[in-house]
Amino acid sequence: MASPATEGAIRHAALVSSRRTARRARDAAAAQALAGRLAGQVVRISARAGKHGRLFGAVTGGDVAKALTAAGFEVDRRAVGLPGPVKALGTVSATVRLAPEISATVQVEVVPEG
Numbered sequence: 001m002a003s004p005a006t007e008g009a010i011r012h013a014a015l016v017s018s019r020r021t022a023r024r025a026r027d028a029a030a031a032q033a034l035a036g037r038l039a040g041q042v043v044r045i046s047a048r049a050g051k052h053g054r055l056f057g058a059v060t061g062g063d064v065a066k067a068l069t070a071a072g073f074e075v076d077r078r079a080v081g082l083p084g085p086v087k088a089l090g091t092v093s094a095t096v097r098l099a100p101e102i103s104a105t106v107q108v109e110v111v112p113e114g
Contacts, residue, residue, distance in 0.1 A: 027099065028099055028102065031098040031099035031102045032099075032102055034073065034098055034104070035096075035098055035102050035103065035104040036104075037073070038068075038073060038096055038098075038104035038106055039104050039105065039106075040106075040107075041068075041071070041073075041106045041107070042106070042107045042108075042109055043064060043067045043068060043071065043094075043106055043107065043108050043109065044067070044109045044111055045059055045063055045064070045067050045108060045109070045110050045111070046110075046111050046112065046113045047059055047089075047110055047111075047112070047113060048112075048113050049088075049089055049112045049113070053088050053089040053090070053112075054087060054088055055086070055087050055088060055089070055110070057087075058085035058086055058087045059082075059085070059086040059087075059108065059110055060077075060082070060085065060086075061077055061078070061079075061080035061081065061082055061094070062077040062080075064077075064080045064082070064094050064106070064108055065077035065079070065080050067108075068080075068096070068106070075096055079096055079097045079098065080094055080095075080096055081094060081095040081096075081097065082094050082108070086108065086110055088110070089110050089111065089112060090109075090110060091107055091108065091109045091110070092107075092108050092110070093105050093106070093107060093108070094106050094107075094108050
């Protein structure tokens with residue numbers, strides 16, 4: 001049930017709205033700063049591969065997120081986008097979505113284990 005639009009309720013709604021706006025701005029600034037630090041990063045992931053460069057399995061967004069976390073960047077695995085499953089040695093670009101309109105591109109270099 002709705003509450004009456006008293007002066008106190010209106011002030012409270014305005015306060016909640018201003019806090020929400022400030023939090024969104026702060027989160028966007030933090031995401032923009034992280035995007036600046038992530039831009040141009042090269043992430044090296046070692047994986048088992050056959051003699052022709054085909055991987056036994058695939059490198060996923062979770063693997064990239066784990067490597068970025070190990071490098072000091074806190075990234076959720078669901079935020080990492082690859083063009084598809086990486087099943088061969090080489091370099092591929094990955095997009096990290098940090099906020100709805102903020103993303104960064106990192107290079108993922110898949111190298112053979114050992």
